[in-house]
Amino acid sequence: MLQTDQYNINIGPIHPSTHGGLHVEAVMDGETIVDAIVHVGYVHRAVEKIAESRTYTQFIPYASRLDYLASHLPTMGYVQTVEKMLDIHVPERAEYIRIIMGEFSRIASHILFVGSLAIDLGATTGFTYCMRDREKILDLFEMTSGQRMIASYMRFGGFAEDLPEEFIPAARNFLKNIPQMFDEYNHLLSGNEILQARLKNIGVLSAEDAINYGITGPNLRASGVDYDLRKAEPYGIYDRFAFDVPLGEKGDNYDRFMVRLQEIEQSGRIITQALDQLPEGEIRAKIPRIVKPEKGLEVYHRIESAKGELGYYIVSDGGEKPYRLHVRAPSFINLMVLPLISRGGKLQDIIANIATLDPVLGEADR
Amino acid sequence: MEHFFVNTAHALVAWLTGLGLAPGWADLILLVVQWIAVIIIVILNITVLIWLERKVSGFIQQRLGPNRLGPFGMFQTIADAIKLLTKEDIVPSQTDRMIFKTAPMVFIIISVMLYVVIPMGDGMEIVDLNVGLFYFISIGSLSTIALLMAGWGSNNKWSLLGGMRSVAQMISYEIPLAFSLLGVVMITGSLRMSDIVAAQSNIWFVVLQPIAFITYFISATAELNRGPFDMPEAEQELTSGAYTEYTGMRWALFFLAEYTNLVAVSALMATVFFGGWQGPWLPSWLWIIIKTYLILNVFFLIKWTFPRIRMDHLMSFSWKFLIPVSLANILLTGAGIEVLMRMGW
Amino acid sequence: MYGTGLLKGLGITLKHTFEREITQQYPEQMPVLPARFRGNLQLDFQDCIACEMCTKVCPNGVLSLESVRDDKTNKKKLMSYSIDFQYCMYCNFCVENCPKHCLHFDHNFELAAYDRENIKKVYQRPQELVTDLPEEIVAAEEKNQKRISVMIGALQKDAPKILGKLLEDEEKGKVLAAALASDQDKLEKIAVMMVEDIEKAKKVAGALANKAAKDHPKEGNVVA
Ligand code: SF4
Ligand code: SF4
Numbered sequence: 001m002l003q004t005d006q007y008n009i010n011i012g013p014i015h016p017s018t019h020g021g022l023h024v025e026a027v028m029d030g031e032t033i034v035d036a037i038v039h040v041g042y043v044h045r046a047v048e049k050i051a052e053s054r055t056y057t058q059f060i061p062y063a064s065r066l067d068y069l070a071s072h073l074p075t076m077g078y079v080q081t082v083e084k085m086l087d088i089h090v091p092e093r094a095e096y097i098r099i100i101m102g103e104f105s106r107i108a109s110h111i112l113f114v115g116s117l118a119i120d121l122g123a124t125t126g127f128t129y130c131m132r133d134r135e136k137i138l139d140l141f142e143m144t145s146g147q148r149m150i151a152s153y154m155r156f157g158g159f160a161e162d163l164p165e166e167f168i169p170a171a172r173n174f175l176k177n178i179p180q181m182f183d184e185y186n187h188l189l190s191g192n193e194i195l196q197a198r199l200k201n202i203g204v205l206s207a208e209d210a211i212n213y214g215i216t217g218p219n220l221r222a223s224g225v226d227y228d229l230r231k232a233e234p235y236g237i238y239d240r241f242a243f244d245v246p247l248g249e250k251g252d253n254y255d256r257f258m259v260r261l262q263e264i265e266q267s268g269r270i271i272t273q274a275l276d277q278l279p280e281g282e283i284r285a286k287i288p289r290i291v292k293p294e295k296g297l298e299v300y301h302r303i304e305s306a307k308g309e310l311g312y313y314i315v316s317d318g319g320e321k322p323y324r325l326h327v328r329a330p331s332f333i334n335l336m337v338l339p340l341i342s343r344g345g346k347l348q349d350i351i352a353n354i355a356t357l358d359p360v361l362g363e364a365d366r
Numbered sequence: 367m368e369h370f371f372v373n374t375a376h377a378l379v380a381w382l383t384g385l386g387l388a389p390g391w392a393d394l395i396l397l398v399v400q401w402i403a404v405i406i407i408v409i410l411n412i413t414v415l416i417w418l419e420r421k422v423s424g425f426i427q428q429r430l431g432p433n434r435l436g437p438f439g440m441f442q443t444i445a446d447a448i449k450l451l452t453k454e455d456i457v458p459s460q461t462d463r464m465i466f467k468t469a470p471m472v473f474i475i476i477s478v479m480l481y482v483v484i485p486m487g488d489g490m491e492i493v494d495l496n497v498g499l500f501y502f503i504s505i506g507s508l509s510t511i512a513l514l515m516a517g518w519g520s521n522n523k524w525s526l527l528g529g530m531r532s533v534a535q536m537i538s539y540e541i542p543l544a545f546s547l548l549g550v551v552m553i554t555g556s557l558r559m560s561d562i563v564a565a566q567s568n569i570w571f572v573v574l575q576p577i578a579f580i581t582y583f584i585s586a587t588a589e590l591n592r593g594p595f596d597m598p599e600a601e602q603e604l605t606s607g608a609y610t611e612y613t614g615m616r617w618a619l620f621f622l623a624e625y626t627n628l629v630a631v632s633a634l635m636a637t638v639f640f641g642g643w644q645g646p647w648l649p650s651w652l653w654i655i656i657k658t659y660l661i662l663n664v665f666f667l668i669k670w671t672f673p674r675i676r677m678d679h680l681m682s683f684s685w686k687f688l689i690p691v692s693l694a695n696i697l698l699t700g701a702g703i704e705v706l707m708r709m710g711w
Numbered sequence: 712m713y714g715t716g717l718l719k720g721l722g723i724t725l726k727h728t729f730e731r732e733i734t735q736q737y738p739e740q741m742p743v744l745p746a747r748f749r750g751n752l753q754l755d756f757q758d759c760i761a762c763e764m765c766t767k768v769c770p771n772g773v774l775s776l777e778s779v780r781d782d783k784t785n786k787k788k789l790m791s792y793s794i795d796f797q798y799c800m801y802c803n804f805c806v807e808n809c810p811k812h813c814l815h816f817d818h819n820f821e822l823a824a825y826d827r828e829n830i831k832k833v834y835q836r837p838q839e840l841v842t843d844l845p846e847e848i849v850a851a852e853e854k855n856q857k858r859i860s861v862m863i864g865a866l867q868k869d870a871p872k873i874l875g876k877l878l879e880d881e882e883k884g885k886v887l888a889a890a891l892a893s894d895q896d897k898l899e900k901i902a903v904m905m906v907e908d909i910e911k912a913k914k915v916a917g918a919l920a921n922k923a924a925k926d927h928p929k930e931g932n933v934v935a
Contacts, residue, residue, distance in 0.1 A: 031527070061770055124423075126673075142744075146745070192720050197675070429734050
């Protein structure tokens, strides 16, 4: 028998396909992965500690910077948590706008997922087409808040400003183009035999393992577990919309890819309904000028972000600033399953695995 | 126009012998001139080609591509070349210096050698070898060594992986490549390029040998390390594979050699399957340029569309699909020739 | 059949090859910005009442201001306002919270600078507004200006001696004086520093002298 040596190879922290500062130490035998060790912390910004030295309001822009690819969703989670603490009721119109912005963020994040998966597999053109489509969503964000990526648009009790006039036609225009966008992705990417060969039956994550590891979001649903917080525990006004929860069967890379593609469609459905039902009226509730929750109040609130279950746990000591703020970051927890699904695969598979787990390192490292 | 280059060459030889030089010496000088011409062609071609690929990939992605320097950004490549030339030449301290430094030179020399047998027009081969096709394949397969040298000499795990991949890939694709050309050789009965071109005066071999053409096209893409088979480089996985540690002009030499190979293989494809320099109205050397560039554009389109294949799929595709198919093609061609001969052709 | 997906993909890219490009050619073709775009933060100096709402609400300590209290009207007067823009998160809190609406974002997004110092924007109280300040402040300011101009004059006349005294080293003073003779700007800056903050002036002058000695070892000697 041929005797081979194992060796370690460092994928990252500076590497074209690690989506930020992720470091995966791969133990390899030839091109086969024997084990993979995930090192995180290269984008650590001490966000949780920063929260303790900022007032409740001042933390809003930092929350947006957790998952910068879908910035409205983490902001929404934080804002809703504090509203829960203070028992603020958000006006109807603001609730609808939150849904619209949140789902647009989810679409933006998933489009970027498709694109970055494409480029990680070597299909550069798929990436540029995705970026082109994502730009249109960012244009919408810029229209509403003046910022493209990290829009600090939400405030406690609602929004800073109402939607501009030109927003609704532009949003409808984008929604109209989703089927065409899908055609393109399906023909260029998901229908492509090379791509299917690289994704199908690779990185299989069984439903049992997924639950044991605490995986959430599209990654969990790709394993066939029907769990979506928007349905299971509707926060905000999600119970008013009709949408499906797309599920995968095997939990391989291809399922994770397809689930996200289908989620774009479902988010489009939600936005269409929200735009149709959008009521007129106030966009911001009356809130005290200085936010001071009662002493000893502890609140946990979770939302379904683009990456999974995003939770905020806040403890108040009665002051202007949170005593402790903890973020349950889905990216961090999802990433921990990487060694399990990569063992026995090839070097090229681990790249695809990282891409389909879709971690955003700003959130994983916090 | 048609015989412009041939006549120039004849005139040069006549002039040199007229000066009292022995005919042998005159031929030698002609050879040197031809070599210089090849190198000039290669370099000029590269500048155009890199520009073209960037433009085409830009259009594919709904971008503009380079458009700042010169008309349509034509001078961008030249600016890049100047940039690369002025860059610091870094040789990492842990490398195997000799191998590290010679690898790019070996690569470029091998790829320029390919041009010797390509007929660039009517009677415009540099050397019309009687084993022209064989020469092309055997020289072409040498470039594996350059990539392996680069991968090994860099003393970097990524580079080594890239180098080893290139060896595995090129050796397995060498076989279908040669087999697919064999069908053509059987029909022509000669390995000489001019004979192959002459045999296509009535009908192109792409019509007679469609299977051979497809297998040749796929294995040529793999031989050239072009996407979707760009295993040795594999930007997204191996950072840059065998080229990771190279900087400045050394790196550019690899790039240059890859494009040189690309043109050579496309020209061979035009010669073997698309009637070579034959074509109506235009001079022969223009025809081969047109055909080559059309084939190049197909290469570009493929590279910029497809994701990269996985290494083991790539290998099994060659051994389990391409080789059997090309063997079957040889069988079919042989049977066809036999039947036609019995029928009295 | 195997391969149809590949061909369809090629069809897509081929189709887009002949479509119109969507690139915006940036410096020539400026982007169309929506009304709410957040570019560069601007202050209307006249309107500001120095209430410090903005500085308190800013999450990242971008804004700071100096003000004086006018004893007669018991109102604050803004002296200077600085925006250290490199730390701005574009959250818009300052704009929303300003009671006088004197902060706003303009549409200029070309904010890159070579130096961190250049990113910082400092608004000084304009000269014509200085006069309506309380008297003693105006007087102090005038006195200060006078001392500075005297110092500049002195430096221009007999730089080596003054600088030597400042550095407590005559040789160094001479070297520095030679180096500064050609650089009026620096000379003036040092003069201002010597009037306002002698310790800082010492440090800066020392550093400059060392640099000058290193750059022109010969030249310095010749002048000496
Ligand atoms: S936009 Fe936000 S970060 Fe920037 S200056 Fe205003 S309050 Fe501070
Ligand atoms: S909030 Fe407005 S008025 Fe008050 S100090 Fe700031 S800029 Fe001036």
